[in-house]
Amino acid sequence: MSVAAAPAAAGDLRPFALRDVVLGKGIFADKRALMLDYARGYDVNRLLQVFRANAGLPTLGAVAPGGWEGLDGEANGNLRGHYTGHFLSMLSQAYGSTGEAVYAEKISTMLGALVECRAALNKDPVLLGVPGRFATAVEQPRGSYQYLDLPAGVVGGSATITLSAWVRPSHASNWARIFDFGNDTTRYLYLAARNGNGVPRFAITTNGPGAEQGINGRAPLALGQWSHIAVTITGTTGTMYVNGEPVGTNTAMTLNPAALGQLRNNWVGRSNYPADPVFAGALEEINIWSRALSAGQITELQSQAAAATSAGRGDLASGPQGMTLRRTWGGPSHPGFLAAYPETQFITLETMTRPDYTVVWAPYYTAHKILKGLLDAYLNTGDPRALDLARGMGDWMYSRLRRLAPEVLQRMWGLFSSGEYGGLAEAVTDLYEITGNADHLSLARLFDLDSLITACADNRDVLDGLHANQHIPIFTGLVRRYDTTGEQRYLTAARNFWDMVVPHRMYSIGGTSDREFWRARDVIAGSLTDVNAETCCAHNMLKLSRSLFAHEQDPKYMDYYERTLFNQILGSKQDQPDAEYPLVTYFIGLAPGSVRDYTPKQGTTCCEGTGMESATKYQDTIYHQTADGSGLYVNLYSPSTVQWRGVTIAQATAFPFEQKSTLRITGSARFDLYLRIPGWARGAGVTVNDQPIPRVTPGTYVKISRWWRTGDTVRIGFPFTLRAERALDQPDVQSLMYGPVHLVACDPRTSLIPLGLYGNASLSGDLIGSVQPVAGKPLHYTVDGVELAPFFEATADAFHSYFRRVESRVVFGGLDSGVANVPGFLDDVWAAAPFASKGVFVQHVDTVAARYFTGTDRERIAGTARKARMSK
Structure with missing residues (x-):
C-alpha cells in the first residue's frame, strides 16, 4: 500500500x-x-x-x-x-x-x-429489514434515533381500538414507546415497552401524566426475543395482552382515542416526551384496528400474520412496510x-x-x-x-x-x-x-x-x-x-x-x-x-x-x-x-x-x-533532521535505527538501565550531528572513534561536523546522579530523580513518608550513597526500610511520588556531628552542590552554619565537615 x-x-x-x-x-x-x-x-x-x-x-x-x-x-x-x-x-x-x-x-x-x-447520513433513512416472526421485520438499531411516522388522524375519532405489534427489544430502556399518539406531554395515548418498573404500560390522558388512565403488565418483555403485545379499549374497559395472555385490565376508563381529538404526532417507536429513549429492537406486524379484538382473535395473532386471521390487517394502520421512517433529529445531514x-x-x-x-x-x-x-x-x-x-x-x-x-x-x-x-x-x-x-x-x-x-x-x-x-x-x-x-x-x-x-x-x-x-x-x-x-x-x-x-x-x-x-x-x-x-x-x-x-x-x-x-x-522524536538536510539531531537515547540521506545511524543502548549510548554509522555523507546532553547529566562525555569531544556541557547539544563514513562510532556517557527536587510551594516536600528516572517509594501509607538522604551525599550533590541497591532489580533501591522503584514500572501497587524531607541530625559522609539539624540548614548547604573540592565544601559549610548555629554546635559541624570522607 x-x-x-x-x-x-x-x-x-x-x-x-x-x-x-x-x-x-x-x-x-x-x-x-x-x-x-x-x-x-x-x-x-x-x-x-x-x-x-x-x-x-x-x-x-x-x-x-x-x-x-x-x-x-x-x-x-x-x-x-x-x-x-x-x-x-x-x-x-x-x-x-x-x-x-x-x-x-x-x-x-x-x-x-x-x-x-x-x-447514509446524507439521505433519508431506509427501513432496515431483518428476519421477523412471520416475514420481514424492521430493525431499529439503538442509537439510530429512527422511528415510524403514521398518517395524521390515524386514531382520531375511534371510541374503540386495538393496538397490536410483535416486538423484539434489544435494550432494557425504560419508557421506550412502541406506540405514541399525541400533541405534546398533555394529550396523548401510548404503549411503552417498559415503564419505570420495567414492565409494559399503556396510558391515555387529556391532562398530562398526573391524569393518566393506565394499564401495567406483570413482567418485562424478554430482550432479544419476539413478544406479542396488544391493548384493546372498549367502553370503560381496557385490556393488555402479552403473548396472547391478558396481563392487565382497567375497568374504570373514561377516556378513549375519540376524547383526544386530532393528534399531531402519530409515532411508532418514539415518545412525545423528548427525554425518553427511542425504541431499540425489531418491530413486525404493527396493526391498529378501529374495534376491540376478541380474546380469541388475539390468540390467533400468536401463530400467524394478521392478514391470515379472522381479524385481518388493521383498518387504521398496518405495517411497518408502507410507514414512513424518520429520524428524531431531522435530516438528512x-x-x-x-x-x-x-x-x-x-x-x-x-x-x-x-x-x-x-x-x-x-x-x-x-x-x-x-x-x-x-x-x-x-x-x-x-x-x-x-x-x-x-x-x-x-x-x-x-x-x-x-x-x-x-x-x-x-x-x-x-x-x-x-x-x-x-x-x-x-x-x-x-x-x-x-x-x-x-x-x-x-x-x-x-x-x-x-x-x-x-x-x-x-x-x-x-x-x-x-x-x-x-x-x-x-x-x-x-x-x-x-x-x-x-x-x-x-x-x-x-x-x-x-x-x-x-x-x-x-x-x-x-x-x-x-x-x-x-x-x-x-x-x-x-x-x-x-x-x-x-x-x-x-x-x-x-x-x-x-x-x-x-x-x-x-x-x-x-x-x-x-x-x-x-x-x-x-x-x-x-x-x-x-x-x-x-x-x-x-x-x-x-x-x-x-x-x-x-x-x-x-x-x-x-x-x-x-x-x-x-x-x-x-x-517519533528520537531524531530530528534540519530543514535543509544538513544536520541530524539525536534528542533521546533509545535503541533505534534511522535511515537518512543514504546513511544508517544505529543507536545501541539499554538506557535508562545503562548510562551510555553508542551510535554507529553505515554509509558515507557529510553532515552535522547534534547530540543532546541532558540537563541532569553532570560529567557527561562524548567520543568519536574513541577521541574525546571537549566542552560537553549539560543542558546543551554537542555539534559534531565531519564527513561520516561506515564504521564511525560515537559514544555518549552520562552518569546518573540521584537528586531531590523540591516542591515549589513546600520545599520539604520533595521527589527523587535518578538521571531521567523518577523513583517512587513503594509504600501503602497514606501520609507523606519521612526520608533522610543527605548523610552520605557526595561532593557532587549525588545522593546515591544514601540508598542501597536491590540485588537483581535494576533501578531499585532501599532507604530507611522503604523500597524505591522506577515510576515507569507500571504496577498497581501503592506508591509515593513525593516524600517529606526529614534530616534529624547533621551528618556528612556518614559521620554524625551530634548536632540536631535546624530545618533549612542542610538544604542550604547542599543547594550549592557540586563542590569543586573538599576544601570548598568545608568553607561553604562553615559559612552556612554561621547563619544557623553558634558556639560549640557550629564548631562541631565545621569539624565534622573537615573529618568526613566525601566522595566526588
Whole structure:
C-alpha cells in the first residue's frame, strides 16, 4: 500500500516518518508490543457499531466498547466516536511503524464503513429489514434515533381500538414507546415497552401524566426475543395482552382515542416526551384496528400474520412496510458530515450559554479525533477514501462555522467541556497543507480563542481554574498556524504558555492538572490528590514541546520531553496484555499511597485514546533532521535505527538501565550531528572513534561536523546522579530523580513518608550513597526500610511520588556531628552542590552554619565537615 507525503511543518527541524525509524529491543518496544497485540486482535466492527447505528445501517451484531464509547456511558454517550478516531490513529501508526498487513486491513474495513455511514447520513433513512416472526421485520438499531411516522388522524375519532405489534427489544430502556399518539406531554395515548418498573404500560390522558388512565403488565418483555403485545379499549374497559395472555385490565376508563381529538404526532417507536429513549429492537406486524379484538382473535395473532386471521390487517394502520421512517433529529445531514451521533450536537452548541455535557459534550473534540484518525490513515496508507472523508469533514465544518458571528464562536470555544475542540485547529491546518484548499486554512482561524491567545501572547498567566486538556492542544494548533501564516503572536503565545506550565504547574513525572483543571501557579505539594496528572495532558504537552523545539532548539523542551516520556507516558501503560482494554491510566494520583487505575470509566476515555497513540509512536522524536538536510539531531537515547540521506545511524543502548549510548554509522555523507546532553547529566562525555569531544556541557547539544563514513562510532556517557527536587510551594516536600528516572517509594501509607538522604551525599550533590541497591532489580533501591522503584514500572501497587524531607541530625559522609539539624540548614548547604573540592565544601559549610548555629554546635559541624570522607 502506498503512503502519502506528510504536511511539512515550518521551523528549523523536521520530524522523521515513523517508517524511517525502527525501534530496537528495550522498554519502549516492550510497551509497544502490548499495544500492537491489542490493536491486532480487537474487532473494529465494535468501534463502528455506534457509527452504523447512528446512520441506520446494520451493526453486524457488534457490541460497542462501552464506557464513553456507547449510549450507556457517561452523559448518555455524547462523546461516542472519539475512541474510534484514536483507534484509527493507532492502527495507522502501527502500520506505519511495522508494515504489518493486519493493520492495513483493519484500516480499510473502517474506512469502508465510514464511507457507507456518511452516505447514509446524507439521505433519508431506509427501513432496515431483518428476519421477523412471520416475514420481514424492521430493525431499529439503538442509537439510530429512527422511528415510524403514521398518517395524521390515524386514531382520531375511534371510541374503540386495538393496538397490536410483535416486538423484539434489544435494550432494557425504560419508557421506550412502541406506540405514541399525541400533541405534546398533555394529550396523548401510548404503549411503552417498559415503564419505570420495567414492565409494559399503556396510558391515555387529556391532562398530562398526573391524569393518566393506565394499564401495567406483570413482567418485562424478554430482550432479544419476539413478544406479542396488544391493548384493546372498549367502553370503560381496557385490556393488555402479552403473548396472547391478558396481563392487565382497567375497568374504570373514561377516556378513549375519540376524547383526544386530532393528534399531531402519530409515532411508532418514539415518545412525545423528548427525554425518553427511542425504541431499540425489531418491530413486525404493527396493526391498529378501529374495534376491540376478541380474546380469541388475539390468540390467533400468536401463530400467524394478521392478514391470515379472522381479524385481518388493521383498518387504521398496518405495517411497518408502507410507514414512513424518520429520524428524531431531522435530516438528512449536511454534505460531509460524519459522526457517531446526530448533527444536533453541533447545532445545539451554537445556542448554549452555559456548559452542560449531559446535553452537549464536546462535539468538535470528537470531530478532531475522527479527522486526525482519517489524516493518519491517509498519510500512512495513502488510501484516497481517508482523504475524501477528511476533506468532507473540513468542508462541512467550514460551511457551518463561517456563518456564525465572531461573538458566538468565542462563546462556544470558551464553554467548559461542551466547547472543547482538542487539536482540531492543528488537524485542519494539516488538511490545508494536503489539499491546498484555502477554506481549510480559513476554518483553522475560526477556532481561535482570542482571549486566551492574547493573554498568552502578552505573557499574562490566566491559566488558574482552566480545564487543562481543553486548552493545551490549542497551542499546538497555534504553532501550526504560525507555520502557515507567519503570524508571530501565535508562536509567542505558545512559547509563553509552555513556560507557564513548566515548571510552575508540573509534577515530577512531567504531568500537569488536578481533577482536569489547573490550580494556582506554583502550588505543587498543595495540590497532591488521587486525580492528578491527566494522561491526555502529558500526551499533548509532548506534542507542543516537540513543535516548539522544531522552531527553537532550546534543550529545555527535550529535557521536559524526556522526563514526561520516560515517566508519565511509560508509566501510564500497564505492563500486561489484555484483549479488551488498552490498560492506560486516566488520572495518575500523586497523593501518598496512590494506586494507578488502568481501566478507568470502562476503558474508553480520552486518555485511553491518547494512550493508544502514544504507545505506537514512541520513536517519533528520537531524531530530528534540519530543514535543509544538513544536520541530524539525536534528542533521546533509545535503541533505534534511522535511515537518512543514504546513511544508517544505529543507536545501541539499554538506557535508562545503562548510562551510555553508542551510535554507529553505515554509509558515507557529510553532515552535522547534534547530540543532546541532558540537563541532569553532570560529567557527561562524548567520543568519536574513541577521541574525546571537549566542552560537553549539560543542558546543551554537542555539534559534531565531519564527513561520516561506515564504521564511525560515537559514544555518549552520562552518569546518573540521584537528586531531590523540591516542591515549589513546600520545599520539604520533595521527589527523587535518578538521571531521567523518577523513583517512587513503594509504600501503602497514606501520609507523606519521612526520608533522610543527605548523610552520605557526595561532593557532587549525588545522593546515591544514601540508598542501597536491590540485588537483581535494576533501578531499585532501599532507604530507611522503604523500597524505591522506577515510576515507569507500571504496577498497581501503592506508591509515593513525593516524600517529606526529614534530616534529624547533621551528618556528612556518614559521620554524625551530634548536632540536631535546624530545618533549612542542610538544604542550604547542599543547594550549592557540586563542590569543586573538599576544601570548598568545608568553607561553604562553615559559612552556612554561621547563619544557623553558634558556639560549640557550629564548631562541631565545621569539624565534622573537615573529618568526613566525601566522595566526588
